[in-house]
Amino acid sequence: MSMTPRDEADVAEAVRAAAARGEPLEIRGGGTRGIGHAVRGTPLALSGLSGITLYEPGALTLVARAGTPLAEVEAALAAEGQRLPFEPWDGRALTGANGAPTLGGMVAVNASGPRRIQAGACRDSLIGVRFVDGTGTIVKNGGRVMKNVTGLDLVKLVAGAHGTLGVLTEVAFKLLPVSHRVATVVLDGLAPEAAGRAMAVAMGAPYDVTGAAHAPAGLGPGPVTLLRLEGFEGAVSHRIAGLTRALAEFGPARVVEGPGDWAALRDMTLFAGRPGAVWRISVKPSDGPALGARLGAAGAEAVVYDWAGGLLTVLADEGLDMRAAMAGISGHATLIRASEEAKARHGVFHPEPAPIAALSAGLRAKFDPKGVLNPGRMVPAPALV
């Protein structure tokens, strides 16, 4: 049995009824899911809440219902020469799922791609939400304007909450114009440690680098370090020259015009179809290469670096706990693809210190007192462990 409400009022009714019966719900966007622990609950599909409700290119703002397919939004924006700044990924290649990613799912997991280091995360572009909390009450926060500090910022709180604080029904974003020209400065053959330093040099140069990644293998015959520049024609030429000069100590650089490998990096297609667990680890960029070396020693099959070295996507045997390699390094590791058994063994989300865990549990108890919204997705229910 599953439910497909047609509008926000329907969602509220469904949640209210579920809360009254104490029956958990499993919130579904495009179902390209796979992140988080499995939820035993009645599926609540958001596909009925679809469509852009407001798009003002002159104000760089878009509002849409949470079930709207991401592809539909991206097409509408492209027609006006605009885009979502944070470059959300498409998880289908990696997870092998075949639904269509939705805006709600993207926000619920705070999905941000390579441009995150320059343009911020999904939550930074999110300016307003409407959601239904665990009692079936409709709540709005933020709005459709870019600057808004009216009251507490629940927008960021529900972004990345994986549906555990509320069912998103409508989301609003600020947008950016697309770039006229995209080019990638490529350094070949660097070891991760040197690549890390090269990316730091690039990020510390005044050229507004919008992507800094390193793939030891898979994107070329050998390791490649990619630095993306975007902007007007002349600006990109100027920056290519400046960046190449700044990176001279790392050997000759090539320039690739156009979108290059960024979509592949964003969607982690390198690990598509390859067996094993996939981890996503966020650390201070300069800790990345050293952590990568530790992960390799601990048995990781492959590590790809994004976010100037601060984001490691790791492919490893399901039996291995990659988190264990992080001792003494601050940051967090999320197990983004694995069997339920491996998820239960390692835990999907990084353990939090007690006072933080207590605050988070307190918030969940307030927003979802009956525990009906994706229970166990972020913090596994005892029965599932």
Added chain:
Amino acid sequence: MRMPEPDPGVIARKAAIVARLREAAPDALVIDAPEEVRAYECDALTAYRCPPLAVVLPASTAEVARVMRACSEEGVKVVPRGAGTSLAGGSLPTEDCVVLGVSRMNRVLEIDTANRFIRVETGRTNLSVTGAVEGLDFFYAPDPSSQLACAIAGNIGMNSGGAHCLKYGVTTNNLLGVTMVLMDGTVVEIGGAHLDAPGLDLLGVICGSEGQLGIVTEATLRILRKPEGARPVLMGFGSNEVAGACVADIIRAGVLPVAIEFMDRPCIRACEDFAHAGYPDVEALLIVEVEGSEAEIAEQLEKILAVAERHAPEVVRESRSAEESALIWKGRKSAFGAMGQIADYICLDGTIPVGELPHVLRRIGELTESYGLAVANVFHAGDGNMHPLILYDANKPGDLEKAEDLGSDILRLCVEVGGCLTGEHGVGVEKRDLMDVQFAREDLEAQLRVKDVFDPRWLLNPAKVFPLPASEGRRAA
């Protein structure tokens, strides 16, 4: 404006409470003499004043924690304070509260250009954060006009913005982590030099929480490499409407300047008299700034000027030197001070969808006339954050109330056209009673619940942000 009755029990126990604070934090400055606590009786919303029971100025996070534990055990309310430049009464004390100020905690703890962050104690002023990394060619992006005085503590409290946030975002987009002390004295570390939260995004709700959730004592902030250059251009127009339309067209053209600032005639005049910035004598003025190398600046300005030409500007003037650029910005950043020379004023801070600019400016004019008052407009036009300054005479009985009523009407108008009550100054006490205009009871209730989790006894920064009736039951409990 109504404030809750002070707790007579707390006031009666003043001597004991002060003694306990001194014992809890021997290295802190504890101020309790009536003539000395007066210095803390208000913030930049000077129309409202109330001397606190006592003021504590600790020198470390550990000391803040001990003070908080003591206050919590004594059931004493705490008002967090940075530099006290809030325009919303965010750090206005109550008679029965302890003001906890972080002004003595202003050290730089770590500078890391390779990872592009700085870690500071939050009493440090905004400008001196940039000051600490300027020599390394880096800067901290959020730049409120009050940046010389305001502290990172208050910037986080209010999620402050600045003239350049069109490109760089506001405080929340540049905040990577905090050390925060909860009301019961628990110290929590949230975020850090890495990106994103492992679980719920607590940092996101802490930023802009106006001292409702805890005392932020340390912060990890994003720093950025300074651009190669920057240049503002002044564009004067014959009417507010035309200038407003030009802003929307610049944005549509796919150029993203770092700043688009707007001033109307009364404001231009006042700023020119005050700062001698060389502003032209026009109805409406835009300051548009772009960044990059010489060639990049030229490329962007060419596109911007092409758009502007379609709106027949009366004046277009590019800055030709660093001195000229500094002067142009000095004029803009001294707008509030300049208006202060002319009259008393209330500074509003609503945001509207950019497309509504012409309509809203016209309506503000009509409303102002109907009240028999005067308004000067200066604002961040790129993002629709307006700052109408309502001029009044504090010595004229009833004039402040009239100005406040006009202010409320203008903010209602902002909400009506799809905007909000405050874009960067915060709610404080000033907009507290207007929150019902923007939020339904359920929307507010959701916010109150967050406060319940962080500060279950509602001792932190009482009677702010939420309308008094909405928080009544909780504050009394």
